[in-house]
Amino acid sequence: MTNNVVIVGGGLVGSALALELARRGVHVLVLEKAVPGAEASSAAAGILAPRVEAHGHPEQRALGLQALASWEDWAASLGVDVGLTRCGVLVARDESPDPDAVMVEGRALAERAPGLRAERAWWIADEGMVDTRLLVGAVHAAAVRAGAVFRSGLAVERVDRDAVHAGGERLAGTPVVCAGAWTSLVPGVASLPVSPVRGQLVAVGATEAVRSVVFGPAGYLVPRRDETVLGATMENVGFARGTTAQGLRDVLDAALRLCPSLGAAPVLRQWSSFRPGSPDGRPIIGDVDGVMVASGHSRNGILLAPLTASRVADTILEGRPLPAAWSPARFSRAG
Numbered sequence: 001m002t003n004n005v006v007i008v009g010g011g012l013v014g015s016a017l018a019l020e021l022a023r024r025g026v027h028v029l030v031l032e033k034a035v036p037g038a039e040a041s042s043a044a045a046g047i048l049a050p051r052v053e054a055h056g057h058p059e060q061r062a063l064g065l066q067a068l069a070s071w072e073d074w075a076a077s078l079g080v081d082v083g084l085t086r087c088g089v090l091v092a093r094d095e096s097p098d099p100d101a102v103m104v105e106g107r108a109l110a111e112r113a114p115g116l117r118a119e120r121a122w123w124i125a126d127e128g129m130v131d132t133r134l135l136v137g138a139v140h141a142a143a144v145r146a147g148a149v150f151r152s153g154l155a156v157e158r159v160d161r162d163a164v165h166a167g168g169e170r171l172a173g174t175p176v177v178c179a180g181a182w183t184s185l186v187p188g189v190a191s192l193p194v195s196p197v198r199g200q201l202v203a204v205g206a207t208e209a210v211r212s213v214v215f216g217p218a219g220y221l222v223p224r225r226d227e228t229v230l231g232a233t234m235e236n237v238g239f240a241r242g243t244t245a246q247g248l249r250d251v252l253d254a255a256l257r258l259c260p261s262l263g264a265a266p267v268l269r270q271w272s273s274f275r276p277g278s279p280d281g282r283p284i285i286g287d288v289d290g291v292m293v294a295s296g297h298s299r300n301g302i303l304l305a306p307l308t309a310s311r312v313a314d315t316i317l318e319g320r321p322l323p324a325a326w327s328p329a330r331f332s333r334a335g
């Protein structure tokens with residue numbers, strides 16, 4: 001059994017895996033080139049919507065639902081409030097997003113989103129959201145309490161089968177690459193098709209106009225306790241940081257079309273980050289030339305983090321197979 005694991009990347013995926021492995025008695029070292037959780041994971045809107053985000057792929061939907069089912073216990077195990085709520089998801093689009101979605105209108109719609117312009121929308125009752133600003137710190141702290149060691153400001157330069165090289169040191173252990181959008185820049189797993197997909201977001205003041213997550217044709221609304229998150233662009237612009245006039249306009253246009261009263265809300269902040277994009281939007285998790293990789297979570301890394309952690313830990317410690325829908329082999333010539 002592996003008793004020494006070195007994780008590359010301290011985002012939510014790396015931190016959740018560190019937590020899981022440390023709880024199972026493994027010595028875990030996490031190497032983070034910047035600050036744990038400071039990239040996509042804390043920037044994310046935090047929507048937990050496996051049905052809308054499955055885009056018709058049955059295994060991805062099933063895995064997303066499995067992940068969703070684990071969230072209450074996992075969040076409770078962190079010991080602090082992470083703003084997890086099953087507030088439900090409204091989808092203001094013509095097409096039904098999923099067989100479980102039911103059409104609501106009139107008072108049933110007004111109770112969930114009094115400010116919505118649409119006269120009817122699809123409702124999924126058991127989905128929700130988590131506050132990623134609280135989540136990343138909570139998972140990091142829980143992993144440290146469980147015994148995982150984090151080293152920040154240390155960029156991994158190379159990964160071998162039994163060690164990681166960073167800052168002139170060779171750190172022995174079983175490597176797991178959780179480097180998010182930067183995964184294909186890590187020598188050793190550079191063949192993977194993970195690329196950054198920038199998302200711009202805007203937060204405006206909290207509102208009573210929306211009480212559940214709302215997806216529209218071109219954007220979404222996330223009603224946190226102290227702010228409303230409006231999102232998000234999907235841009236292939238490499239690692240260009242920051243927000244743009246066009247990006248913010250697109251986000252605000254989409255949001256105000258859904259809920260015009262948001263036009264009077266104060267703008268609190270704006271930001272962007274990089275989703276770890278994969279060609280089909282599904283994670284890429286498994287062995288790549290002898291190195292375990294857990295990346296490519298695209299739009300669903302928050303939802304899938306607890307499930308990713310438990311499935312990768314099962315594989316490393318017990319040899320259990322990983323889901324075929326996530327296999328890196330689907331991008332190889334033979335796969």
Ligand SMILES: Cc1cc2nc3c(=O)[nH]c(=O)nc-3n(C[C@H](O)[C@H](O)[C@H](O)COP(=O)(O)OP(=O)(O)OC[C@H]3O[C@@H](n4cnc5c(N)ncnc54)[C@H](O)[C@@H]3O)c2cc1C
Pocket residue numbers: 008009010011012013014031032033034035036037038039040041042043044045046047048154155156157178179180181182183186197198199200201231232272273274275276294295296297298299300301302303304
């Ligand atoms: C705008 C936006 C909105 C989103 N909304 C949602 C949502 O509502 N629901 C949802 O489920 N998901 C959402 N996501 C997706 C989700 O944020 C990601 O899938 C998830 O955070 C990926 O986690 P990660 O740990 O792989 O990546 P990250 O959080 O980016 O962490 C990767 C870490 O690896 C580190 N790293 C990289 N290279 C190296 C190296 N060589 N050495 C050491 N460290 C390294 C980085 O510094 C970084 O901290 C959203 C993403 C964005 C950008």
